[in-house]
Each structure stands twice: as structure tokens, then as C-alpha cells.
Amino acid sequence: MKRAFLFPGQxxxxxxxxxxxxxxxxxxKKIYDEASKISGIDIKKLCFEGPEEILNKTENTQIAILTTxxxxxxxxxxxxxxxxxxxxLSLGEYCALIYSGIISFEDGIKLIKKRGxxxxxxxxxxxxxxxxxIGLDSSKIxxxxxxxxxxxxxxxxxxxxxxxxxxxxxxxxxxxxxIEKLKEAGAKRVIPLKTSGPFHTEKLIExxxxxxxxxxxxxxxxxxxxxxxxxxxxxxxYNSNDDIKEILAKHIISSVRFDxxxxxxxxxxxxxxxxxxxxxxxxxxxxxx
Numbered sequence: 001m002k003r004a005f006l007f008p009g010q011x012x013x014x015x016x017x018x019x020x021x022x023x024x025x026x027x028x029k030k031i032y033d034e035a036s037k038i039s040g041i042d043i044k045k046l047c048f049e050g051p052e053e054i055l056n057k058t059e060n061t062q063i064a065i066l067t068t069x070x071x072x073x074x075x076x077x078x079x080x081x082x083x084x085x086x087x088x089l090s091l092g093e094y095c096a097l098i099y100s101g102i103i104s105f106e107d108g109i110k111l112i113k114k115r116g117x118x119x120x121x122x123x124x125x126x127x128x129x130x131x132x133x134i135g136l137d138s139s140k141i142x143x144x145x146x147x148x149x150x151x152x153x154x155x156x157x158x159x160x161x162x163x164x165x166x167x168x169x170x171x172x173x174x175x176x177x178x179i180e181k182l183k184e185a186g187a188k189r190v191i192p193l194k195t196s197g198p199f200h201t202e203k204l205i206e207x208x209x210x211x212x213x214x215x216x217x218x219x220x221x222x223x224x225x226x227x228x229x230x231x232x233x234x235x236x237x238y239n240s241n242d243d244i245k246e247i248l249a250k251h252i253i254s255s256v257r258f259d260x261x262x263x264x265x266x267x268x269x270x271x272x273x274x275x276x277x278x279x280x281x282x283x284x285x286x287x288x289x
Contacts, residue, residue: 004270005083005099006286007069007092008277009256010061011193015050017278018068022048027078028071035067038109043067056194058120059113062091066112069095069277070105076276085270087230087261089282090159090200091115093251100227102238107218114214118207119197119252127172128198130158131179135188138166138259144181148174158200159256162285169198204252212249220244235260262286 021028022044036043046055047064054060073095086096091112098108133141138160145155145168155170155178168178179190198204222240229238233247235257262285265273275283 001271002085002269003083003272003274004265005073005086005096006273006275006282007086007088007095008065008275008281009088009090009092010058010065010195010199012278012281013055013061013065013194014278015048015052015055017047017064018071019048021071021075025071025075025078027074031071031074032067034105035063035070035109038106039063039113041113058195058197059116062112062116062119063109065091065278066094066108070098070108072276073099076274081274083227083274085228085230085265085268087258087265088232089161089258090232090251090256092277092282093229093232095276096229097238100229100238102220102222102229102244103218111214111218115211115252118210119199119204122207122210123197123203128170128203129172129175130167130169130193130195130199131175132159132161132165132167132191132193133182133187133189134165134191136166136182136186138163140185141166141168141182144178144185145170148178148181153177154198154201154203156201157255158198160259161256161282162259162262165285167193169201170203171198200252200254200256202253208249208252211252212245215245215248218245230261230264232256232258232261235264237264258282258285 022032032044046060086099088096094108094112097103098105141157148155153174155174157166158169159167273283273286
């Protein structure tokens, strides 16, 4: 049986996440305690108590979800549950990279602390929104976003989650205009997401530049990855020739192609998809035909 581990991104957070496994498993407790020590953030309090408005700030959300996912992962590993292939949605890609050994646990925590801060703070001062569009072909979504963007209102497809779901991202009034047009075009549902920025768009160019400097201080081990990791950028595996620092910096401003990751896993005949995170969020994408 071929198994894949999937790790979710922002939007999967919820107050109280991870408290049950922290109290039940020493392996999970160790992850929370070590991540808190490395980051200088009381991640347990952030995850277990919130409050929601604090947890939902990007600089807090990313490290909270990463730590919770890694704590669950550590429990699974202690039970002998492993995977041959792994991938994550946006932030979740870092869990996959840590699992594979390409990034160390300590460097992963440090990077996500910086990544969350830059993505939450180094953006133009505007109101932003992201929304998941369900039941409409991505080409039609691209067309409608372009129509609105050509009028000087910033909105673009940001996450291609699967064949039936694409996330749009941009300035709030532009996203709201696109939402109305998408509904008229036949979208089954449009769901606003619990995010605070125009992620995976060119609006984060300054965040990308700042984060690239952080990446220069980290050692990556692309030769260690016995576990295959799929890139969000293009849906292919990481390999030893990749410029991983450029890929991870570019990741911040580029569309997430999780749809292509799904296609690759299906081509690899993956039998079991195990989502590791605060709640079930992305596993259903892999069931799309």
C-alpha cells in the first residue's frame, strides 16, 4: 500500500487545537514545548486558549498550525505510521519538508516564525479577502478575475486546490465584485476564508524579498529526502538540482498548484491519503475525479 501524508495551510486553525494530543501523548508535548522554546512564543497558550482574533493573525496562525501538525505527525511516527510521499498546502509544505529531513525541525520553526510575520505585515495597507470558489472551472475563474483586474481592481486566482475548487485572493472590493460575477457564472458556492492577507499574489513582493534573506541563513539537505516531497509551485517533486531558497521565496507570491500535486499522487497510485493537521481540510480534494 502506498501512503501519502498531507498537511493543511492557513484556514485550518481553531482555538483548542492540539490540546487533546498534548495531554495524551508525550511525543506531542515535546513538540509543543520545543517549538515554544525555539520561537520564544507560548504556542500552547496560543493554540489551546486563543483568543480567536489573536490566533487568526498570520504571524501567529502559521506557527500554531505548523506546530500542531508536527505534534500529530510525531505521534503517528511513534506508532510506526510512515509515508512514501508527502505534500502540503502552502504553509503545509514546510511540514512536508521537515518530515522528509530537507529542513531541520529547528530551522523550520524559525523560518515559519519569520514567514508568518513578513506575510502578515509586509503588505500594502489595504483591506484584503480570500474566498474559495466551488463548482466552477478554473479557466472561467481566471477569465472573470482578469476582467475585474483589467478595470484596475486587484484580484487573482491564488490556490488551485482541485478540479472543483479554486481560491481567489485580492483587495476586498475586487474580491466581492468577482464573487458576484462567479455566482452569476454558475459557481455552486463561494466561501470567504479565515485569512488576513492577499496570499500567493504579487502584493507580497516585499515579504518575499525579506524572507529570501532569511532563507540564505538556512542549510537545506535535498540529498536526504528518502520521502518524496511535492512542490506547491508546479506539482513536481523536489530534487537535488532545485534552488530551494528561490522556490520557497517565490512560493509566497505564486499560485499554489495543489491540483497538480493531486494529479501526481494519482499517477503514483497512492492508495491512502492521511491528512495531518488541526482538522480535516484538504483530504477531500484528493477524492475529486
